[in-house]
Amino acid sequence: MKVCFLLNDLALSGGTGVVVEHAHQLATQHDMEVTLVVCGSQDGAWDYRRLAGVRVIDLAEARRDRFDVAVATWWRTAYDLFDVPAERHAYFVQSLEERFYERFATERLTAALTHTLPVAFITEARWIRDLLVAFAPGAQVHYVRNGIDKEVFPVVHEVSRSAEGRLRILLEGHPEVWFKGIDESVEVLRQLTEPFQATLVTGATGYQSPEVVHRRVGPLTQRELAKEYAEHDVVLKMSRVEGMYGPPLEAFHRGATVVTTPVTGHDEYVEHGWNGLVADWDDLRGTARFLDLLARDRVLLHRLRRNAVDTARAWPSWDQAGDVMAGALRAIVERPMADPRQGAARMLGDILAGTVEQGLERRQLIVEIHERRREVDHLQGELAKVKGQIDDYHAQLLAKGDELSAVVHSPRWAYGGAVQRLLGGRMGRAMGRLLEHPVARRSLRRALLRLTSG
């Protein structure tokens, strides 16, 4: 069977890693001819052993080929999917990716629209599957969990007792990606009352770590990350959007438990009070109290960590996940295609809803523009007034200047200068003494006034 996966690029990321691993399994274990089609940037080639046996081509080359099934993997690649000749088209949905964008971002609409395409769907989390079934009635929707690389994240044989010392907390994620909730995690740390040691694992090199983060590491390889998990008691995750929610599960393999928001995907494997603790949304204080509890109650901490390891042990490897993916792809190829009309109404509805939303935003922007214009008009009026005042002042100043110039160039001004010089010398000193007498002072003033005013 000839299958291709469309990727935006081969840059190192969790989503790409999942696709590469499936490709590897299908090529090596299921006798499939697997191609990765890079639709976007060719930079950042995946320097990874898992690419062995997998063909990597660009979109132009894929257009000249033909496949049994072509699979889009990131919403943007869905726009290139039908350019690739194939008997069947499918879409591997790893998250509802419109949720990555904030309100009014145009990508919210263009990403959401892809979920109603007349294709077969494969997804890695049940919450996504349930939504896709509702979005695209009649379409094939296959649920294929991501495996865990048990070599890179081997299940710890025994959980070491963390009986004393500071609670070792690990934060993971990109601080600038809003939905990863790193700022909230930092705020939770600030509200802890028990002693703790916090490590932030992030690929963001320019990030200034806050004072409550004692250590920052990253970017890390998967093996380095596995080592970090093994050296911590608990992973703190305040994410707002997740797909299958892999990081805590990887941590489970290494003997750490989790304190998490009830984010999408957590219900795939996190059981509150069994292998982790699930806090309420926006309850930073309550989340901090959970961590304080773990810091104080080391028996509870040990129990959660042990159960986390049990959960990890029962999670499928990539081998098992590969079996399910192979089964799903074969079912897609063998079964008839979905009726494109089934999703058409939904798609039109989405377009309508999207355009209404865009229209609302546009209207809001127009109102804002009008307000700004009014402000500008008002300011321009004020400016004109001030300018007028300045012009008046200039005119008055010029008039005074002319008057002053006339005075300075008059014969009386010249005579005054001579008197001044006279008063400045010996004569001046004599006059000074004379002027000590009040009658003389009055006479001199009158004489000078007559001289200068006439």
Added chain:
Amino acid sequence: MTHWEERIDGATDPALVDDHVARYAFAAPLVRTSATWVDLGCGNAVAAARAIDQRPERTVLVDVSAEAVAAAARELGGGAETHVRDLADAEDLAWLSELLAGAASPICVTAFEVVEHLEHFDGLLRCLVQASENGADVVLSVPNDAFWGTQNPYHRTIWSAPAIDELRSMLPPETRFGAQYELSGSWVTPDGDAQPGPAAVAGRGSGAVPSQFVLSFGPRVADAEPVAAVRVADWAARRRWERQREADLAYFADEIEVLRRRLREATTTPPSQEPMA
């Protein structure tokens, strides 16, 4: 029920044997009314022999172990075909497809506690789905290993409710996603007579979790009825089994201690000095 054995035999915990008996009892009405019964991963057929009271004209026993199929044929009392096949192997699966395509109908295929032993199970599932499309009834089971987090060393894949969920889109739409629950209970008899009476499941706890998932698909599986294989506990067998396990464990624990001591001695004793020439 948690266990770490590869196959059921005479030394198996009696409660575990009953577990298997119940599954075969569930399939028994289909087996009884079939012209061909194919038991995949038949093992020693200890449970099948107890539950299947009436076999069809043709019985086909398939297992990866020659020893197991021979034991199964003996257990079922002869007249069965035996085949040593690996159900993860493409050639053997092609053979199975051919066998199912050519067998007399109606056909019933049972595959209890087999899938988890295979390195890759997608080939077998495809083969069984294809057989059901051609009219065969298929009943298979996998253990809920993930619930306990146990890892039977003979299991190549781990099964759970989400793992079963993954199969939903691949199996025929009429597939029945059944479950098996372990029962616990006691029986009061006024005359002290241990003859079994009518069994009834008294209630279901709020935390009931399946011990096994039992999937069935094919034209006749809609008729399958719930079944509880309850019988008076064989305390004699249970005591034998438990004491045997306890004795074995004590013996091996002691032996491990002896070996550890020897190892310590061997690693701490300085090498003997060679006499100076």
